[in-house]
Amino acid sequence: MDKNLKKDFDWKPLALVPVLALIALPLIGSGSTWLTLTVAGLAMGMIIFVIASGLTLVFGLMDVLNFGHGVFIAVGAFVATSVLGAMSDWTASDQLWRNLLAVLPAMLVAMAVTGAIGLAFERFIVRPVYGQHLKQILITMGGMIIGEELIKVVWGPQQIPLELPTALRGSILLGDAAIGKYRLLAVAVGLVVFAVLAWVLSRTKIGLLIRAGVQDREMVESLGYRIRRLFIGVFVVGSALAGLGGVMWGLFQQNVIPQLGAQVNVLIFIVIIIGGLGSTGGALIGALLVGLMSNYTGFLLPKAAMFSSIGLMVAVLLWRPQGVYPVANR
Numbered sequence: 001m002d003k004n005l006k007k008d009f010d011w012k013p014l015a016l017v018p019v020l021a022l023i024a025l026p027l028i029g030s031g032s033t034w035l036t037l038t039v040a041g042l043a044m045g046m047i048i049f050v051i052a053s054g055l056t057l058v059f060g061l062m063d064v065l066n067f068g069h070g071v072f073i074a075v076g077a078f079v080a081t082s083v084l085g086a087m088s089d090w091t092a093s094d095q096l097w098r099n100l101l102a103v104l105p106a107m108l109v110a111m112a113v114t115g116a117i118g119l120a121f122e123r124f125i126v127r128p129v130y131g132q133h134l135k136q137i138l139i140t141m142g143g144m145i146i147g148e149e150l151i152k153v154v155w156g157p158q159q160i161p162l163e164l165p166t167a168l169r170g171s172i173l174l175g176d177a178a179i180g181k182y183r184l185l186a187v188a189v190g191l192v193v194f195a196v197l198a199w200v201l202s203r204t205k206i207g208l209l210i211r212a213g214v215q216d217r218e219m220v221e222s223l224g225y226r227i228r229r230l231f232i233g234v235f236v237v238g239s240a241l242a243g244l245g246g247v248m249w250g251l252f253q254q255n256v257i258p259q260l261g262a263q264v265n266v267l268i269f270i271v272i273i274i275g276g277l278g279s280t281g282g283a284l285i286g287a288l289l290v291g292l293m294s295n296y297t298g299f300l301l302p303k304a305a306m307f308s309s310i311g312l313m314v315a316v317l318l319w320r321p322q323g324v325y326p327v328a329n330r
Contacts, residue, residue, distance in 0.1 A: 014285070017289060020293065021038055032174075032177040039183055041296065042183075043182075044186075045288035046288070047249050056280060057280065058238040059278050062235065069140075069239075072118060073249065074256070077249060078160070080251070082155075084103070084106050091163075091165040093167070099166065111241075111243045114240055119236050121239065148258045162256050167181070168181050172184070209225055267290060271286040273313055275323050276325040276326035278326075279325040
């Protein structure tokens with residue numbers, strides 16, 4: 001069985017990330033600059049993956065197109081400003097462990113708040129339109145607009161700074177290459193999120209029930225399992241991951257605005273289209289490709305940076321119209 005799985009698995013998409021990095025090396029010229037841009041791109045890609053993983057999880061398992069995903073990103077970032085602002089003694093410390101103990105509660109509180117909002121969002125906005133994609137797009141976009149206005153009521157309409165804790169600022173020098181400290185943390189968090197998702201979905205009973213429920217809901221319910229509750233849990237987890245990604249993106253940008261989610265939404269949908277709608281592994285590859293492409297193009301052709309991700313998406317879809325790892329029956 002394992003041998004058959006290995007034979008059936010398509011390894012070609014995994015080569016896209018190193019191939020893109022190698023193509024960029026001679027164009028950039030300097031090895032140290034290339035290494036700096038590559039690590040920055042991987043970090044950006046990991047942050048985008050954390051955000052996109054929630055949306056691709058919801059679509060892949062629940063067949064829900066949630067265009068209101070951006071509101072969870074923005075709420076997560078603004079919650080982080082409040083939590084980190086209340087822990088200024090910890091964030092101002094030169095000790096890394098104190099900084100991390102400040103960032104961790106910010107992430108956990110943001111995930112709790114956005115998970116709770118996601119529960120209400122599913123109940124009152126998404127549930128009435130299950131199975132109706134056009135209505136899902138319209139009503140969830142409306143939900144995001146309302147969410148942005150509520151953010152302005154709570155935190156105000158102005159841009160709020162979200163500075164990195166002291167020990168996470170600056171870079172580590174590897175020869176002439178400068179590797180941002182926070183970027184290394186972002187890569188680590190992204191890898192942990194991917195590993196946990198892959199393990200839960202493929203190695204646990206809950207993951208098995210969710211995947212079985214997607215394929216044949218009536219059969220699973222006849223065995224006594226309540227698939228609706230599992231799917232609600234999936235939506236809450238997806239919302240919480242968006243909140244986590246919002247914290248990471250806010251720290252990456254070092255400021256937050258109410259429209260943050262709407263701005264990042266474009267990158268998220270590019271990522272999940274490249275990866276294949278509903279594919280967690282595909283979302284990881286898509287996010288890394290987008291992160292690298294954005295950084296390389298921003299250095300080589302700054303004026304084309306805004307369009308580089310769209311060009312990348314078009315190139316991938318010309319190769320594989322359904323994305324690099326499409327989910328069956330989507």
